[in-house]
Amino acid sequence: MKVYKTSLLAQCDSEVARIIQLETERQTNTINLVASENHAHPSVLEAQSCLLTDKYAEGYPKHRYYGGCIYADAIETLAIERAKKLFQAEHANVQPHSGSQANMAAYSALLEHGDTVMGLDLSHGGHLTHGSKVNFSGRWYNFIFYGVNAKTEMLDYDEIEKLALACKPKLIVAGASAYPRTIDFERFSYIAHRVGAKLLADMAHIAGMVAAGLHPSPVPYAEVVTSTTQKTLRGPRGGFILCNEDLASAIDAAVFPGIQGGPAMHIIAAKAVCFYQAMQPEFIDYQLSILRNAKVLAAELQNYGMRIISGGTDNHIVLVDLSPRGISGKEAEEALEAAGILVNRNTIPFDPKPPHLTSGIRLGTPALTTRGFGVEEMKHIAALITKVIFHPGDERIQKQVCQEVKEMCQRFPIPGVAGEYTKGSING
Numbered sequence: 001m002k003v004y005k006t007s008l009l010a011q012c013d014s015e016v017a018r019i020i021q022l023e024t025e026r027q028t029n030t031i032n033l034v035a036s037e038n039h040a041h042p043s044v045l046e047a048q049s050c051l052l053t054d055k056y057a058e059g060y061p062k063h064r065y066y067g068g069c070i071y072a073d074a075i076e077t078l079a080i081e082r083a084k085k086l087f088q089a090e091h092a093n094v095q096p097h098s099g100s101q102a103n104m105a106a107y108s109a110l111l112e113h114g115d116t117v118m119g120l121d122l123s124h125g126g127h128l129t130h131g132s133k134v135n136f137s138g139r140w141y142n143f144i145f146y147g148v149n150a151k152t153e154m155l156d157y158d159e160i161e162k163l164a165l166a167c168k169p170k171l172i173v174a175g176a177s178a179y180p181r182t183i184d185f186e187r188f189s190y191i192a193h194r195v196g197a198k199l200l201a202d203m204a205h206i207a208g209m210v211a212a213g214l215h216p217s218p219v220p221y222a223e224v225v226t227s228t229t230q231k232t233l234r235g236p237r238g239g240f241i242l243c244n245e246d247l248a249s250a251i252d253a254a255v256f257p258g259i260q261g262g263p264a265m266h267i268i269a270a271k272a273v274c275f276y277q278a279m280q281p282e283f284i285d286y287q288l289s290i291l292r293n294a295k296v297l298a299a300e301l302q303n304y305g306m307r308i309i310s311g312g313t314d315n316h317i318v319l320v321d322l323s324p325r326g327i328s329g330k331e332a333e334e335a336l337e338a339a340g341i342l343v344n345r346n347t348i349p350f351d352p353k354p355p356h357l358t359s360g361i362r363l364g365t366p367a368l369t370t371r372g373f374g375v376e377e378m379k380h381i382a383a384l385i386t387k388v389i390f391h392p393g394d395e396r397i398q399k400q401v402c403q404e405v406k407e408m409c410q411r412f413p414i415p416g417v418a419g420e421y422t423k424g425s426i427n428g
């Protein structure tokens with residue numbers, strides 16, 4: 001197997017090259033259903049391996065604390081302009097090193113320590129940075145959690161409104177890491193404004209669909225929008241923040257010098273490539289395929305007798321409740337991994353099991369869709385997943401499924417890994 005650009009590395013450092021080679025083989029031979037992962041296009045990888053990694057450019061375009069920033073300015077300005085155009089935002093900050101740093105900067109621009117904030121309960125699909133006790137967010141701010149309705153397993157906006165009226169938050173965070181349904185940002189903004197709060201929309205998971213116009217955009221409704229670039233948006237590992245002009249200087253100051261030093265200019269170059277790709281008509285086809293694949297996966301699993309949280313999916317995520325099968329998320333995750341299928345254990349709403357065990361698994365279709373897996377493959381994968389989960393201790397079945405997984409994976413190479421830089425690999 002050919003590895004992307006490691007021949008020099010293999011000569012200079014065979015230990016690192018060998019591990020990268022093994023990781024490439026692992027990814028190639030695995031059915032990756034981790035909802036937060038994707039495969040960046042080889043042009044994104046090329047941009048993020050360029051010499052801009054060497055450049056210090058603390059500050060912002062035209063206001064740097066280092067010389068020699070002429071091209072750093074050019075690339076960051078391009079990334080900013082593309083982000084603004086793609087999401088129709090007044091202002092963009094493309095410097096956050098990650099989604100978590102984007103949230104940290106947004107909070108520090110909008111809040112004082114101790115302020116009350118509302119966020120989605122972690123066990124109902126929220127993110128660590130939405131108030132978890134083991135995260136800075138939960139330690140520095142007074143988070144009050146809203147959840148999903150016990151019956152529908154969907155966000156209950158009437159309950160969210162009641163809670164907001166009762167706890168008078170300064171900020172409401174809307175966004176999730178494991179919520180399979182459309183988020184009504186308009187309704188969230190109505191609730192926030194009714195109680196005098198600001199709205200922060202964290203679209204880390206759904207940014208690709210928002211860019212393609214396939215999920216309602218939070219940009220018209222939220223004072224601040226944070227995101228990652230590496231998930232459905234299929235860019236490099238990183239974050240960005242969108243807001244209106246009135247908050248622009250507060251957000252920029254919160255990122256730098258607030259919480260970061262020099263920006264990762266090579267990653268900003270790769271973000272610019274990612275924003276450009278997300279403007280192309282093929283990107284809409286890609287996002288449509290993600291959605292179609294997720295719908296088929298959910299329906300097929302349901303046909304096999306699995307309970308799907310909320311009864312289905314509107315996005316790239318399928319949450320499976322394993323409790324009727326008497327197996328934990330941890331057991332399912334491990335059995336599936338032994339069979340070459342990667343998912344992650346996930347709490348389900350009102351989960352009686354702790355986070356290291358969980359009653360559910362989270363599946364997502366962005367990475368497989370990038371490789372070109374389609375509806376027929378989703379049906380096949382649903383059958384394989386069911387087989388493994390219904391016989392969690394059966395190593396013979398796991399071995400047999402592993403072989404089928406390998407054969408399927410060989411037909412759908414990761415873009416760039418097999419040396420195919422065709423346009424088709426952008427389309428996924």
Ligand SMILES: *Cc1c(COP(=O)(O)O)cnc(C)c1O
Nearest residue numbers: 098099100127176177202204228
């Ligand atoms: C993934 C995610 C983040 C954090 O992104 P990192 O880049 O891993 O720090 C923040 N918010 C949500 C909702 C996420 O899903």
